[in-house]
Amino acid sequence: MQPLNVGLGNRSYPVYIGKGLLGDIDHWRRMSAQLKLPQRLLIVSDRNVANLYLQPLQHALKTFDSTTCVLEPGEANKNLAAMTTILDELIAGGFQRDAAVIALGGGVIGDIAGFAAACFMRGIRCVQIPTTLLAQVDSSVGGKTGVNHKLGKNLIGAFHQPVAVVIDTDTLATLELREVRAGLAEVIKYGCIYDADFFAWLETHMKELLALETTALARAIRRSCEIKATIVARDEKEAGERALLNFGHSFGHAIEQVTGYTRWLHGEAVAIGMLMACSLSHRMGLLSAAEVARVSALLGAAGLPACTDDAPVDALLQAMQLDKKNAAGKQRLILLNGIGASEIRSDCSSADIRQAILDYTGS
Amino acid sequence: MQPLNVGLGNRSYPVYIGKGLLGDIDHWRRMSAQLKLPQRLLIVSDRNVANLYLQPLQHALKTFDSTTCVLEPGEANKNLAAMTTILDELIAGGFQRDAAVIALGGGVIGDIAGFAAACFMRGIRCVQIPTTLLAQVDSSVGGKTGVNHKLGKNLIGAFHQPVAVVIDTDTLATLELREVRAGLAEVIKYGCIYDADFFAWLETHMKELLALETTALARAIRRSCEIKATIVARDEKEAGERALLNFGHSFGHAIEQVTGYTRWLHGEAVAIGMLMACSLSHRMGLLSAAEVARVSALLGAAGLPACTDDAPVDALLQAMQLDKKNAAGKQRLILLNGIGASEIRSDCSSADIRQAILDYTGS
Numbered sequence: 001m002q003p004l005n006v007g008l009g010n011r012s013y014p015v016y017i018g019k020g021l022l023g024d025i026d027h028w029r030r031m032s033a034q035l036k037l038p039q040r041l042l043i044v045s046d047r048n049v050a051n052l053y054l055q056p057l058q059h060a061l062k063t064f065d066s067t068t069c070v071l072e073p074g075e076a077n078k079n080l081a082a083m084t085t086i087l088d089e090l091i092a093g094g095f096q097r098d099a100a101v102i103a104l105g106g107g108v109i110g111d112i113a114g115f116a117a118a119c120f121m122r123g124i125r126c127v128q129i130p131t132t133l134l135a136q137v138d139s140s141v142g143g144k145t146g147v148n149h150k151l152g153k154n155l156i157g158a159f160h161q162p163v164a165v166v167i168d169t170d171t172l173a174t175l176e177l178r179e180v181r182a183g184l185a186e187v188i189k190y191g192c193i194y195d196a197d198f199f200a201w202l203e204t205h206m207k208e209l210l211a212l213e214t215t216a217l218a219r220a221i222r223r224s225c226e227i228k229a230t231i232v233a234r235d236e237k238e239a240g241e242r243a244l245l246n247f248g249h250s251f252g253h254a255i256e257q258v259t260g261y262t263r264w265l266h267g268e269a270v271a272i273g274m275l276m277a278c279s280l281s282h283r284m285g286l287l288s289a290a291e292v293a294r295v296s297a298l299l300g301a302a303g304l305p306a307c308t309d310d311a312p313v314d315a316l317l318q319a320m321q322l323d324k325k326n327a328a329g330k331q332r333l334i335l336l337n338g339i340g341a342s343e344i345r346s347d348c349s350s351a352d353i354r355q356a357i358l359d360y361t362g363s
Numbered sequence: 364m365q366p367l368n369v370g371l372g373n374r375s376y377p378v379y380i381g382k383g384l385l386g387d388i389d390h391w392r393r394m395s396a397q398l399k400l401p402q403r404l405l406i407v408s409d410r411n412v413a414n415l416y417l418q419p420l421q422h423a424l425k426t427f428d429s430t431t432c433v434l435e436p437g438e439a440n441k442n443l444a445a446m447t448t449i450l451d452e453l454i455a456g457g458f459q460r461d462a463a464v465i466a467l468g469g470g471v472i473g474d475i476a477g478f479a480a481a482c483f484m485r486g487i488r489c490v491q492i493p494t495t496l497l498a499q500v501d502s503s504v505g506g507k508t509g510v511n512h513k514l515g516k517n518l519i520g521a522f523h524q525p526v527a528v529v530i531d532t533d534t535l536a537t538l539e540l541r542e543v544r545a546g547l548a549e550v551i552k553y554g555c556i557y558d559a560d561f562f563a564w565l566e567t568h569m570k571e572l573l574a575l576e577t578t579a580l581a582r583a584i585r586r587s588c589e590i591k592a593t594i595v596a597r598d599e600k601e602a603g604e605r606a607l608l609n610f611g612h613s614f615g616h617a618i619e620q621v622t623g624y625t626r627w628l629h630g631e632a633v634a635i636g637m638l639m640a641c642s643l644s645h646r647m648g649l650l651s652a653a654e655v656a657r658v659s660a661l662l663g664a665a666g667l668p669a670c671t672d673d674a675p676v677d678a679l680l681q682a683m684q685l686d687k688k689n690a691a692g693k694q695r696l697i698l699l700n701g702i703g704a705s706e707i708r709s710d711c712s713s714a715d716i717r718q719a720i721l722d723y724t725g726s
Contacts, residue, residue, distance in 0.1 A: 084443060091514045096689050119482075122509060122520045123600070146485060151454045157485045158521060237486075326459050 004225055006141060007233040008161060015141060015165040015225050017218060022129060022168035023056030029063075035163055038125070040099040041066040044086055044113035046073035049105040049131050052174055057104060057129070066102075067093055071109065075261045078108045078148050080156065086116035100125040100163070106132035107139035107266065111157070114145030118160030128162045131171040133183025133217075134267050137190075137224035140165045142232040142245075148261075152322045153253050159237055167225075169217055177210070177303075182267025184209060184302040185248075187220050189274060190227045192295060193247045196340030198223050199298070206301045244342045247334040248274030251357065254319035258311040271304035272360055280348060280356035281335040291339050309362040316357055317350075367585065369504060369592040371524060371599060378504060378528040378588050380581055385492060385531035386419030392426075398526055401488070403462040404429040407449055407476035409436035412468040412494050415537055420467060420492070429465075430456055434472065438624045441471045441511050443519065449479035463488040463526070469495035470502035470629065474520070477508030481523030491525045494534040496546025497630050500553075500587035503528045505595040505608075511624075515685045516616050522600055530588075532580055540573070540666075545630025547572060547665040548611075550583050552637060553590045555658060556610045559703030561586050562661070569664045607705045610697040611637030614720065617682035621674040634667035635723055643711060643719035644698040654702050672725040679720055680713075 003014035014035075021027050031037070041064050045054055050070045058066065069089045071082050090099070103113035103126060110128050117126035130140035146157020172180065187209075191199030202209075208216035228245065235242040252273030256264060264272070278295050281287035300306060326332055330346040331353065337343050366377035377398075384390050394400070404427050408417055413433045421429065432452045434445050453462070466476035466489060473491050480489035493503035509520020535543065550572075554562030565572075571579035591608065598605040615636030619627060627635070641658050644650035663669060689695055693709040694716065700706050 080443065080447060087512065087519055091512050091518055091685075094685065119509075119519050119521060121518060122507065122522055144485065146482075149450065149454050155454055155484060156450055156482050158482060159485055322454075322457065 004222065004229055006161070006229040008236060011161050013161060013163050013165070015167065015229070017167045017222055017225070018169065019214065020168060020170050021166050022053060022171065023060045025060045025062075027166075028060045031164060031166070037064075037127070037163075038098045038100050039065045040095060041102050042086070042090060042093070042095060042099065043068045043102045043104055044071065044109060044116070045069075045104040046071050046106075046109055048073045049109065053104060053131060053171065057102075061102075071112070073108070075108055075148070075266070078112055080147055082112050083116050083119075083147050086113060087120055090116070090120050095120070095124075097121045097124055100127060102127045102129060103140075104129045104131065105135070106130065107135040110135050110140050111145050111154070112147055114143075114160055114162065115147060115157050118145055118158035123160060125163045126160065128165045130165070130167060132175060133172055133180055133221075134186055136167045136221050137183060138186045138228065140167070141225050141228050143236065152319075153257060155322075161236075165225075167221060169214060169221065172212055172217065178265065180210065180212070181303045182265040182271075185267035185271040185274070185299065185304055187224050188295075188298055188302065189245075189247055189270070190224045191298075192274065192336055192339060193244050193334070193342035194227045194231070194340060195223070196338075198227075199294075199339050203294070203298055203301075206298070210303070240344070243332070243344050244334055247336070247342055248277050250320055250323045250331075250333055251276040251316070253323065254316045255308050255311050257319045258315045259308065263310065264305070264308065268305050269308075271299050271302075272306065272308050275299065275306060275360045276356045277334060278336060279359045280333065280352055281337070283352045283356060284335060284345070284348065286335055286337045291336070294339060295336075307360045307362045311361055313354055313357045313361060316361070317354065367588055367592060369524070370596040374524050376524060376526050376528070378530065378592070380530045380585055380588070381532065382577065383531060383533050384529050385416060385534065386423045388423045388425075390529075391423045394527060394529070400427075400490070400526075401461045401463050402428050403458060404465050405449070405453060405456070405458060405462065406431045406465045406467055407434065407472060407479070408432075408467040409434050409469075409472050411436045412472065416467060416494060416534065420465075424465075434475070436471070438471055438511070438629070441475055443510055445475050446479050446482075446510050449476060450483055453479070453483050458483070458487075460484045460487055463490060465490045465492060466503075467492045467494065468498070469493065470498040473498050473503050474508050474517070475510055477506075477523055477525065478510060478520050481508055481521035486523060488526045489523065491528045493528070493530060495538060496535055496543055496584075497549055499530045499584050500546060501549045501591065503530070504588050504591050506599065515682070516620060518685070524599075530584060532577060532584065535575055535580065541628065543573065543575070544666045545628040545634075548630035548634040548637070548662065548667055550587050551658075551661055551665065552608075552610055552633070553587045554661075555637065555699055555702060556607050556697070556705035557590045557594070557703060558586070559701075561590075562657075562702050566657070566661055566664075569661070573666070603707070606695070606707050607697055610699070610705055611640050613683055613686045613696055614639040614679070616686065617679045618671050618674050620682045621678045622671065626673065627668070627671065631668050632671075634662050634665075635669065635671050638662065638669060638723045639719045640697060641699060642722045643696065643715055644700070646715045646719060647698060647708070647711065649698055649700045654699070657702060658699075670723045670725045674724055676717055676720045676724060679724070680717065
């Protein structure tokens with residue numbers, strides 16, 4: 001199948017989606033010829049993913065000169081120290097500006113490895129091989145890279161587009177169901193903010209998706225990446241429209257932070273955050289109660305949580321103050337204007353925001 | 364006087380050059396209105412520069428909401444730890460994406476603060492106020508930011524253009540003469556690589572420059588920045604031509620590294636490096652012995668060293684292997700093709716490179 005194209009002028013790149021791509025020598029050979037990939041590669045992965053997929057990838061890349069850097073898994077390790085480990089490896093290994101980093105793993109690995117590629121010699125190439133549904137439909141496409149600071153998520157980073165994204169749908173077979181559900185939160189997000197038809201399609205195909213039915217999965221991933229690519233092509237550096245992709249994320253990031261990044265997966269926190277944003281949209285007169293119920297039902301059908309009970313509203317509100325989208329002291333939030341349409345607002349009242357949070361914190 | 368313009372499309376920016384600009388409230392008021400500078404500023408400086416210029420700058424910025432972050436001075440502190448100090452300050456201080464970093468200092472401060480601005484929330488605005496001649500004619504213009512790794516200089520960094528550069532020629536009055544001489548090395552470089560008339564002008568005005576005569580200094584700074592801006596506008600990310608600005612730097616960086624960054628100032632190491640590059644250009648048949656002698660005489664007139672005696676040739680050759688300009692294992696070097704003309708070559712023989720180094724290492 002033809003790859004998707006992320007259209008960014010001379011930094012455009014293909015997104016390949018298919019079964020078994022990761023270990024497919026012919027795929028890598030064709031791709032490498034098209035993209036003029038360098039011989040020298042640093043594969044960055046984490047212990048869990050490396051156990052499953054490093055060997056097949058190394059086999060597929062056997063004609064390259066590749067080295068591997070394996071990090072500890074988990075969001076708690078997404079910090080400057082992990083990024084420095086990769087940089088040390090690149091520098092000690094004598095890598096040059098024409099080398100490439102291959103990020104093999106979930107969103108955490110993609111973000112750290114992408115950021116290291118952005119900073120090494122002021123930027124070398126990076127290929128993303130996302131192995132979780134969340135990374136496949138979201139973080140691997142669009143060039144956002146970075147690490148967390150103890151005071152907030154993704155506060156340190158760079159825009160650095162990959163030269164290719166390779167999505168192997170077979171990798172989802174080894175995901176825990178909880179991880180699949182978390183990825184579906186971002187898939188549902190695209191329906192919410194941009195495509196009512198896709199939202200309706202998700203309502204009728206949730207069972208196939210949870211059963212990892214290949215055709216349905218590939219379609220959901222492709223449409224998600226298409227929507228993301230369209231928005232990123234129009235606003236790469238998030239001057240405006242790209243912020244729509246953060247629907248549910250201001251609340252979600254705050255939930256993750258207040259619960260110490262251990263209680264909820266990113267997608268789960270975003271699911272709860274989307275419900276809060278829907279409630280707020282309803283309070284602002286943008287979304288009907290019936291539409292809120294449809295979003296809630298679809299997230300529920302995906303098996304996502306509807307409420308977090310150990311995140312006090314004041315702590316969440318404070319954490320939201322640090323959100324990168326804020327400007328000139330104003331809280332900027334993404335609201336739905338009906339299902340499939342979204343907008344950036346900075347005129348929400350503190351009372352409405354507080355009440356929207358309280359609706360889903362069980363307090 | 365009209366500012367110079369660095370032409371980079373929607374990332375173009377002005378370079379202001381003049382006496383007393385740093386503490387000139389009216390200048391900052393006009394500039395801020397033109398550039399729509401934010402209210403919230405983090406001034407980054409080092410202890411030495413802060414003692415001299417922080418107060419006048421704070422006075423000139425008294426209508427802004429500014430915080431200050433003072434680092435330890437010196438190239439040895441140009442590392443990820445110093446950059447993290449700035450990031451911690453930005454994050455703990457609740458700075459948002461619409462804030463700006465003001466880099467007040469020499470090249471080290473400009474590079475670290477610029478890199479922190481590049482990485483904070485994936486990029487906020489930065490104003491450069493270079494206070495050394497070297498930073499004024501070189502590092503503050505062009506958007507190269509970064510820090511050193513223990514295995515090599517500037518191996519970690521980003522391209523992040525400032526929104527303005529403010530060059531106050533009065534700051535040179537407090538520079539040690541040795542620092543002025545080091546800055547003149549980069550000024551001479553521009554004549555060597557790009558402008559034979561400027562080179563000839565420098566030959567006849569070196570005394571005025573060393574005496575910090577204002578008119579001569581402003582002219583030398585302006586012409587240096589013009590040449591840099593022209594080259595950067597044509598090749599921002601150093602895909603090709605921009606590498607010409609690194610004339611003398613592959614050798615120079617190696618000299619700095621092998622001598623532990625303590626023996627020579629950057630400009631001094633570059634001066635020796637330019638002599639090595641001239642010798643190599645002569646060996647390649649590109650530069651006459653008379654031209655080599657003119658470069659050598661001009662560097663000598665500026666009081667720059669002509670030789671380093673504690674850098675063994677093998678150590679220098681090894682350090683040069685890590686140079687960012689190298690590609691596919693090839694050593695890429697900038698050579699002069701006559702005074703005022705330069706080119707990138709990757710066909711120099713190891714024997715010639717070795718001999719060019721030996722010519723100026725006193726061994």
